[in-house]
Structures are given as structure tokens and as C-alpha cells.
Amino acid sequence: MRRWTLVAGVAVTAMIATACGSSGGGGGSGSTSAPVTLTIWHNYGTEQNATALQNLAKAFEKIHKNVTVNVVSQPATNYFALLQAAAVSKTGPDLAVMWTGLFTIQYKDFLVNLKGKVPAADFARIDPSALKWTSDRFNATNGPYVVPLENQFYIGFYNKADFAKAGVTSVPTDWSQLFAACAKLKAAGYLPLTYGNGGQPLGAEFYPWYDMSYMMIGAHPLSSWLQLYSGQLPWTSPVNAAQLNTWSKLHSSGCTNSDVLTKTNNLGDFETGKAAMMVDGTWDTAKFTGALGSKVAAFVPPFSNTPINGVVDFSGDGLSMTTYAAHPTQALQFLEFMTTPQAAGIINAAGLIPAIKGTSTSNPVNQEMLNFVSQDHMTVYPMLDNVVQPNVVNTGSKVLPSVLNGSISPSSALSSLQSTLGQLPSNQRGNSYP
Amino acid sequence: MSTVTAESQAAAGHLPGRGRTARSRLARRRRRAGILLSLPAVVVVVALLGIPIGQAVYYSMTTWNGLTSTWIGPSAYSTALSDPTFWRVLENNALLLLSIPFAIGIPLGIAWLLHEHVRGWRFFRSVYFLPTAVSWVVIGMVAVQFFALQGLLNKMLSAVGLGSFQTNALAGQRSALVALAITFIWSMLGTNVIIFLTGMATLDPTLIEAARVDGLNRRQIFWRVTLPLLRRFVQFSFVITVISAFSALFSLIFVMTNGGPGFGTTTLEFFVYQAAFALGEFGTGALYGIILFVIMIVVGLVQLRLIRSAEGEGW
Numbered sequence: 205m206r207r208w209t210l211v212a213g214v215a216v217t218a219m220i221a222t223a224c225g226s227s228g229g230g231g232g233s234g235s236t237s238a239p240v241t242l243t244i245w246h247n248y249g250t251e252q253n254a255t256a257l258q259n260l261a262k263a264f265e266k267i268h269k270n271v272t273v274n275v276v277s278q279p280a281t282n283y284f285a286l287l288q289a290a291a292v293s294k295t296g297p298d299l300a301v302m303w304t305g306l307f308t309i310q311y312k313d314f315l316v317n318l319k320g321k322v323p324a325a326d327f328a329r330i331d332p333s334a335l336k337w338t339s340d341r342f343n344a345t346n347g348p349y350v351v352p353l354e355n356q357f358y359i360g361f362y363n364k365a366d367f368a369k370a371g372v373t374s375v376p377t378d379w380s381q382l383f384a385a386c387a388k389l390k391a392a393g394y395l396p397l398t399y400g401n402g403g404q405p406l407g408a409e410f411y412p413w414y415d416m417s418y419m420m421i422g423a424h425p426l427s428s429w430l431q432l433y434s435g436q437l438p439w440t441s442p443v444n445a446a447q448l449n450t451w452s453k454l455h456s457s458g459c460t461n462s463d464v465l466t467k468t469n470n471l472g473d474f475e476t477g478k479a480a481m482m483v484d485g486t487w488d489t490a491k492f493t494g495a496l497g498s499k500v501a502a503f504v505p506p507f508s509n510t511p512i513n514g515v516v517d518f519s520g521d522g523l524s525m526t527t528y529a530a531h532p533t534q535a536l537q538f539l540e541f542m543t544t545p546q547a548a549g550i551i552n553a554a555g556l557i558p559a560i561k562g563t564s565t566s567n568p569v570n571q572e573m574l575n576f577v578s579q580d581h582m583t584v585y586p587m588l589d590n591v592v593q594p595n596v597v598n599t600g601s602k603v604l605p606s607v608l609n610g611s612i613s614p615s616s617a618l619s620s621l622q623s624t625l626g627q628l629p630s631n632q633r634g635n636s637y638p
Numbered sequence: 639m640s641t642v643t644a645e646s647q648a649a650a651g652h653l654p655g656r657g658r659t660a661r662s663r664l665a666r667r668r669r670r671a672g673i674l675l676s677l678p679a680v681v682v683v684v685a686l687l688g689i690p691i692g693q694a695v696y697y698s699m700t701t702w703n704g705l706t707s708t709w710i711g712p713s714a715y716s717t718a719l720s721d722p723t724f725w726r727v728l729e730n731n732a733l734l735l736l737s738i739p740f741a742i743g744i745p746l747g748i749a750w751l752l753h754e755h756v757r758g759w760r761f762f763r764s765v766y767f768l769p770t771a772v773s774w775v776v777i778g779m780v781a782v783q784f785f786a787l788q789g790l791l792n793k794m795l796s797a798v799g800l801g802s803f804q805t806n807a808l809a810g811q812r813s814a815l816v817a818l819a820i821t822f823i824w825s826m827l828g829t830n831v832i833i834f835l836t837g838m839a840t841l842d843p844t845l846i847e848a849a850r851v852d853g854l855n856r857r858q859i860f861w862r863v864t865l866p867l868l869r870r871f872v873q874f875s876f877v878i879t880v881i882s883a884f885s886a887l888f889s890l891i892f893v894m895t896n897g898g899p900g901f902g903t904t905t906l907e908f909f910v911y912q913a914a915f916a917l918g919e920f921g922t923g924a925l926y927g928i929i930l931f932v933i934m935i936v937v938g939l940v941q942l943r944l945i946r947s948a949e950g951e952g953w
Contacts, residue, residue, distance in 0.1 A: 281896075285915035292704040310918065313705040408896035463787045465809040465899055598917055599723070606899040611810050617900075620723065627721050629701070629710075 242534045243274045243297040244523065247283035251487040253353065253521070256554035257301075263550055264541050271534050284311065291526065298529040299538060302350050303521050304337040305590025309638050312340075312349055316525040319347025321536055326543040331355065334519030334559040337586060342637045350522040351539045352559040354551055356486045357573040358414040358516035358587060360505040363496060366394050366480035375503045377511040379422075379450050386459035389480045396459045398479035399608065400470030409465050412604035413589035413597065414483045415507065417516050419447040421585055422508025429585070433592050434635050439621040448607050448614035451507065455608050465609050485520075489569050490555025502572040504582065514583040515576045519559045520590065593632055599624040691931075694924045702921035710921075718925055726901050727909045730815060731933075734883050734905065737819035741826045741879045742872065748827070749834030750860055763835070770828030774886075778893030781821040782808065785894075811902030814895050818903050821890055826882060830875050837871030838864065873945050880941065884934060906930045 244261065248254035254277065261273035276297065278286055284307070290296025291314035302308055302315065317340075318327075327335060330352060336342050338350035362375065367385075370392035376382040386396040399410045420429065423443045431437035438444075454460050461467055461479075471488065473479035475495035483505050492500045506512045523542065525535045541547055548558035557565045557574065565571055576582045589597045603620045606612035625633060632638070699714045700707040710717075718724055748766055752759045769777065784790045785807040792804040807817040841864065849863045865872075888907050891897055897904035897912065904912065906926060914923025 282915060284918060288704055288918045289915075313703065409898055463806055463809065466786060466806060595917060595919075598912070602898055602904075603900045606811070606902075609809055609899065611902075612900050620900075623722055627717060 237270050239270050239272070240531050240534050241272045241274050242299065242531055242538060243276060244299040244301075244538075245276050245278050245283075245287065245297040246301040247278055247280040248301065248487075249277065249280055252490045252555045253301075253487050256353065256551045256556055259550045259554060260538075260542065260547055263546060264538055267541070268534065268537060271537075273538070287311065288314070291528065294528040296526055296528070298531050298535040299523045299525055301353075301521055302338075302524040303590065304334075304350055304352065304519055305342075305586060306592070306594060306637070307590060308338050308349050308524070309340070310594055314527050315349040316527055316529070316532075317347040317349055318351065318525070318536075318539065321525075322351065322539050322543075326540050329543045329560050329562075331519065331559045331561055333584075337519060337590065338522065340638070350524045351542045352519035352522035353542070354486070354519065354521070354556040355559045356518055356520040356557070356587075357502075358417050358483070358485050358505075358518075359573055360481060360483050360503040361474065361488075361492055361500055361569070362481045362503050363474070363477055363479075363499050364501050365499045366392075366477060370394060370480070375501075376506045377504075378506050378508050380509075382506050383453070383457065383459065386454070386457065390458055395461055395473060395479040397454060397481045397483070398467070398470040398473040399460050399464040399483075400467030400473075402468055402471040409601075409605040410467075410470070412600060412608070413587070414485065414516075415451065415505065415608075416600060416604060417585065417588040418483075418505040418507040418512070419451055420444075420588055421514040421516070421583075422506075422510075422512060423447050426514065426583055426585055429588070429591060430635070430637070432588075433633065433637065435622075435625055435633050436635075439596075439625065440615065440618045444618055445614045447507065448604075448617065452607050452610055452614060456610055460608070465605055465611075486557060486570060486573065489567055493555070493567060493569055498568075500569055502569050502576075504576060512582075514585045515573070516587055517573070517577055517584045518587045518590065520587055522559075591637070593625065593628055595628060596621055596624050694928055697921050698925035698928045700921045701919070702924070703918050704920050707921060714921070714925055715929075718922070718929070723901055724909070724926075727904050727906055730901070730903065731884065731905050733815055734819055734822070734887070735880070737823055738876070738879055738883060740819075741823045741883075742830060742875050744823065745827050745830030745875070746834050746865075746868075746872070749831045749838060750864065752831070752835060753838040754856070763831075766831045767828040769825050770832070774825060774889040775893055777821060777825050778890045781817065781824075781890070782894050785817045808895055809899060811899050814899060814903050818887070818890060818894060821894065822883065822887060825890065826879055830879065833871055833875045833878075834868065837868045841867050873941075877938075877941055880937060881934070884930070884937065906933070 244257065246254060246257055248257065258275055261275050265271060265273055283301075287296060287300055288311065291311075296314075302311065308315070327348070332344060334352040334355060335344040335348045338348040338352065340346040366389065367373075367375075370385075370389040372385045372388050374381075376385045389396040401408065401410050420432065423446075424432075424437065428437055432439065455462075455464060461470070461473070470479070470482065471484075471491070474482040475492065477496070477499070481503075489502075504512050504515050523539060525532065525539060529535045543560065545560070545563065548560040548563040551558040552563065552565055552567075555567050555570070557570050565574065577584055589600075599620050600617075603612055603617040607614050607617045697707065699711050700709050745766075748762075752763050752766070756762075782789075786792075787804075787806040787809075791807070795801060795803050805813060807813045845863055845867070846859060849859045854862060884905075885907050887905055888911065891903055891905065891908050892911075895903040897908050907930060910923050910926045910930060913926055914920050
């Protein structure tokens with residue numbers, strides 16, 4: 205009997221010792237010297253953001269010798285579904301790329317509010333307008349869920365050489381000038397404006413919310429955008445319908461490629477100079493400057509009856525820590541690292557615009573975008589798809605491309621958006637952001 | 639006058655006393671043994687099907703996102719049923735059902751030709767079976783290339799002087815649905831040809847021979863002898879094809895159109911995926927899944943009814 209008691213005592217002691225050992229080594233939360241593999245998921249594909257993230261990881265590994273950063277590229281088309289499923293089973297990453305705005309709010313159940321987790325001094329280095337879009341009620345004092353990676357512009361790119369050869373002497377600033385430029389470019393043998401699902405391959409068709417953002421800039425002041433969220437300003441309003449109607453004429457008048465819904469190589473068209481314009485974002489700036497050098501420049505998509513006076517400048521994405529992160533200490537260290545000048549340098553080197561105060565961009569085309577705000581004093585707008593309900597965004601992503609293609613009428617598409625909005629519970633379409 | 643013996647009464651279960659008691663005890667033991675033996679299977683079915691279905695019904699009335707849920711109640715269904723997009727999606731399902739006669743008729747014709755041993759029938763049998771051996775994802779990718787603006791279909795039209803009919807089939811809502819239906823018909827070709835070939839192989843050749851002696855030509859033999867005898871195989875093929883049209887088109891849609899343009903090729907099955915895995919609304923996904931489940935039950939019962947009534951039986 206005594207022998208059995210002794211054996212049991214040894215076994216219990218061994219189990220306790222093993223448990224202590226595994227919690228110290230495996231959890232990583234207490235120790236900062238034990239080897240740790242930090243996992244980061246992203247949906248960047250081959251964008252410049254992917255380069256920036258990889259280089260951030262390498263730099264972080266040099267500082268924290270015991271940490272290996274495993275950067276995992278997930279498919280963009282169902283990235284958030286994967287992230288959510290992983291959160292349910294708690295098998296996801298320590299850190300994950302997260303879109304800001306209402307995307308963050310939608311997924312905040314498995315994201316850590318970083319207030320008090322990341323030192324306030326680190327957050328103080330970040331552009332405050334970037335932080336607010338990652339916080340509850342879009343108020344940074346509520347604490348951000350995301351450390352922004354960069355400031356992004358939805359923006360137009362144009363080929364200066366194509367413009368010159370076609371006799372387009374000034375950059376169009378409204379619909380009529382855009383159609384006039386299209387006519388000249390077409391006559392000169394260029395494809396004026398190319399559309400396709402290249403760039404951000406988020407679905408089978410092109411992502412329409414870059415254009416939709418500018419159509420709504422052309423239609424409404426910034427203060428009215430909340431009303432699109434609340435439903436006070438119906439999607440079906442005549443001014444919206446008129447904007448979409450004019451937009452669809454880009455296709456019917458031959459200003460765009462005919463296969464807008466099925467084209468995949470639109471970036472190739474622009475990089476080779478075959479297409480003169482493209483609506484895209486800062487994540488492809490470096491690609492374009494690499495291919496076209498000084499021929500490429502930025503312009504504000506002029507989807508307005510009057511000269512366009514707003515530009516989409518928004519910190520659209522960053523990294524979040526998951527609530528179930530296996531290595532929270534190292535994950536928070538990585539987030540803190542993202543706020544440093546060294547990180548800003550890495551992000552800039554990848555051709556992006558760091559979201560850190562006092563830093564600049566060395567890419568001249570990115571600088572042109574910043575100048576729209578700092579010199580031309582254009583109103584800064586958020587990305588429309590980040591400040592309207594994800595369900596509405598999803599419906600828009602399905603129906604809006606067909607409006608440009610001419611296979612769905614503007615009124616029908618807008619009715620779909622309105623109907624989707626109407627299906628949402630009232631707490632998802634209130635007079636303030638959640 | 640018959641004599642009632644103890645044995646016959648015992649056999650009929652009428653015998654009072656010890657024999658009856660022993661028999662009822664045996665029956666009870668058998669019943670108990672039967673229950674015990676079937677219990678594991680019942681537990682497995684309840685655990686793997688009953689509980690998840692019950693959970694799905696519950697979650698369909700919540701705003702479950704995988705982590706948190708809020709109870710809405712049955713009004714979730716009335717809200718969903720008032721959504722015009724939902725009805726648009728059901729319309730797509732209904733339109734796809736129009737492809738069923740083609741998905742059965744074409745393989746039936748091909749199987750008949752192969753059964754008649756036309757020249758090269760062995761080669762063609764392999765060719766027609768090919769779609770069954772190819773993944774639906776691959777079929778979808780090939781179909782995208784085939785129907786593309788610069789694809790094979792338009793090149794063929796151009797080559798035969800029908801260039802004016804060239805179209806970007808996947809860019810129009812209705813044309814994309816037609817392209818999807820054609821691809822579906824092709825996908826089902828191999829399976830259905832094999833079903834019908836197997837059926838024809840089971841036919842008694844003397845019946846065909848007798849029909850021939852009676853003066854029927856090939857076509858008459860097919861319509862009057864072969865087809866009626868193949869009824870059970872046609873029914874089986876019908877059931878398989880209808881179920882596939884409702885619940886197996888996901889990969890084709892995902893690869894070819896992603897449900898677009900607009901909601902032009904979104905079926906209820908794809909809608910479930912969209913709600914649950916694109917929007918992260920698992921509760922809404924469960925709701926549409928339950929509706930799909932109910933529709934499939936109704937379709938199954940209707941099929942059963944048709945089959946039974948064709949056989950002269952009721953439900």
C-alpha cells in the first residue's frame with residue numbers, strides 16, 4: 205500500500221512538473237527568451253503589402269532572436285471566412301491582417317482591444333485619423349483593435365505618355381472631361397480605362413467599391429456618408445442613380461474594355477501602356493512605377509459633375525492580435541515594432557505610405573497622392589466599403605460590376621443595396637457607427 | 639369441423655397458461671435485444687444527424703457568427719422570405735431544373751447509340767465517360783475558357799461565319815446561367831450514360847429480337863420496348879440529376895462565376911455559402927440551409943410520388 209502511495213505521489217509530482225514546463229515553454233506569454241514561432245496570416249497575395257509584411261517579419265526576427273515569424277498567405281477571396289472559422293476552433297494565427305472600419309467591428313469578437321496592451325507612447329506615433337477607424341464607434345479613445353500598416357488611397361493612375369500622344373493636355377476633373385479624354389485616347393488607339401479583377405483579386409469580377417467611393421464623393425459631402433449607413437440617405441436616391449448611370453456610360457461609350465466582368469489582366473494592360481488609365485490603390489503604386497517609371501502619375505477619379513474635390517485617403521488595413529493568440533507577448537511586441545521609425549522605413553521601402561506621424565514616402569506617385577490633401581486641400585474621405593455595412597458591400601460587389609457592364613440597370617442595383625440594408629436588424633443601421 | 643390442438647393454439651398465440659407466458663417472455667426478450675442491438679446505430683444517427691440538424695434549426699433563428707449569438711426567433715424566416723434576393727436565387731434554382739430533361743435525354747440517346755454498337759462505340763464510351771472522371775473544379779475552369787470572350791466557343795462561331803453571334807456568355811445574367819446549365823449537362827453526361835448503358839445491358843435480348851420479328855424498326859424498338867424497360871434506370875438517373883442540380887453545383891458556380899454577374903448564377907446552395915462563409919453570418923447560413931433541406935425533402939417526396947404512381951402504387 206505504501207509503495208502504491210509513493211508511486212502515485214511521484215506520478216503527480218511529475219505531472220505537475222511537466223505542466224509547469226509546458227506552460228513556460230509553449231505558451232510564450234511569460235518567457236521572452238524561449239524559442240517561439242509567431243504566426244501571421246495575411247490576404248495580400250502578391251501586393252506590395254506582402255513584401256512589406258515579410259520584411260517587417262525579418263527585421264523583427266533580427267531584434268528578437270528567439271522569435272521565428274511564420275507569415276502565411278491566405279486566399280483573399282475567403283480570407284475573413286477562414287479567419288472566423290479559425291477563431292471558432294481557436295486554431296488561427298497570433299496576428300492577422302484585418303481591414304479597418306466596419307470590417308474590424310464585425311470581427312472584433314476574436315480581436316484584442318489593444319488599449320492598455322500596446323503602450324500609449326507607441327500609439328502616439330501613429331496617425332490619429334488612422335487609429336480612429338479601428339476603434340469602437342470610430343473613436344480612438346475606445347481603444348484600437350488594429351495597428352495600421354499604411355495609409356492607403358483609392359486612386360486613379362494614368363500614363364502621361366499615352367495622354368501626351370493622344371493630345372490630352374490636362375488631367376480630367378469631372379465626368380465631361382473624362383469622357384472627352386476617353387474619346388481622344390480611343391482615337392489614338394489606346395484603351396482609355398481598363399477594368400478587371402487584377403490588383404486586389406477579391407472575387408471573380410472587379411472590385412467596384414473604389415469607383416463607388418468616388419461616385420459617392422461626387423454625389424454627397426462627407427457629412428452625408430453616415431446617412432448612407434443609417435439609411436436616411438437611400439441608396440436609391442436619384443442622385444446616386446444618376447451617378448451610376450453616367451458611370452455605366454463609360455462602358456457603353458467604349459471608354460473601358462468590353463470584357464470588364466471577365467478580364468483578369470487589367471494590370472498588364474496598364475503596365476504595358478496599352479491602357480491609359482486605371483482605378484486602383486496605393487498597394488500597386490510600386491508595381492506601376494517599376495514598370496512605367498516616370499510615365500505613371502496619380503489622378504483623382506473624376507466621377508463628379510463638378511470638379512472632384514475629395515480623395516479617399518484611409519488606413520485600410522493593419523494587424524490585429526487574436527484573442528486566442530498562443531504567443532501574446534511576442535504578438536504585442538510585433539505590434540509595438542510596427543509603430544517604430546524602423547518599421548516605417550520598411551513600409552516605405554516597399555512602396556507604401558507608412559501610417560506613422562512624421563514619416564514620408566519616397567515614391568513620387570505616392571507623394572502626388574499626399575499632395576492632393578496637403579497642397580490641393582481636397583477633403584479626405586474614408587473608403588466607402590469600410591463605412592457601410594459588410595452585407596451592403598457584399599451585395600454591391602455582386603451587382604455593381606454588372607451596372608458598368610450594362611447587364612443590370614443602376615436602379616435595380618441600387619434597389620438591391622437598399623433591400624440588403626433593409627434586411628439588416630435595426631441595430632446595424634443606427635444613426636451612429638457601432 | 640376442425641380440431642383445435644394445443645400446438646395450433648400455441649402457434650396462434652392463443653394458448654393460456656405456461657406456454658403463453660413463455661412466449662410473451664421470449665417476445666419481450668427479443669424486443670429488448672432488438673432495441674439494444676439497434677441502439678448504437680440510433681445513437682450514431684442522432685449524434686451525427688439529429689443533433690446537428692436540431693442545432694441548425696436553432697441557429698437559423700439567431701444571429702450566430704460562430705462565437706456569439708443573439709436569439710431572433712421565427713421572425714428570422716419571415717425576414718429572409720421577404721428578401722427579393724432570396725427569391726431571385728430560388729428562381730435560378732428553378733431555371734436550372736429546366737436543364738434536367740437535357741441532362742437525361744442526351745445521355746439516353748448516346749447510351750442507345752453505344753448500345754447499338756455504332757462504329758467506334760468502345761472509343762466513344764470512354765470519351766463520354768470522361769466528364770465523370772474529371773473534377774468539377776477542372777470542368778469549371780475549362781468551361782470558363784470555353785465561354786470566355788476570346789474563348790473556344792466564340793472562335794468556333796467566328797470560324798463558321800457566325801461571328802455576329804459571338805458573346806461574352808459569362809458576363810450576362812441569363813447567358814451565364816445558360817452557360818452554367820450547359821456545363822452541368824456535360825458534367826452529368828458520363829454518369830447518366832453509364833447508368834443507361836448498364837440498364838440496356840440488363841435487358842432481355844429476346845424481347846428486342848421479338849420486337850424485330852414483329853416488324854418494329856430501330857426507333858420503334860427504342861420507344862416501345864427499350865425505354866419502357868429502362869424506366870427504373872431513368873427514374874434513378876432523374877433522382878441523381880435533380881439532387882445534383884440542387885446540391886452539387888457549388889464548385890462549378892464557384893469556379894465559373896462566383897454566383898455572378900449580380901446574383902445571376904447564385905443558387906440556394908451557393909447562397910448558404912455566401913451567407914455563412916463570405917459574410918460570416920452562420921445563423922443566416924443555417925437558415926438558408928434549413929430552407930434548402932426542406933425543399934430537398936419536398937422534391938424527394940414529389941419524386942417518390944411520381945415514381946410510385948408510375949408503378950401504380952400510392953405513397
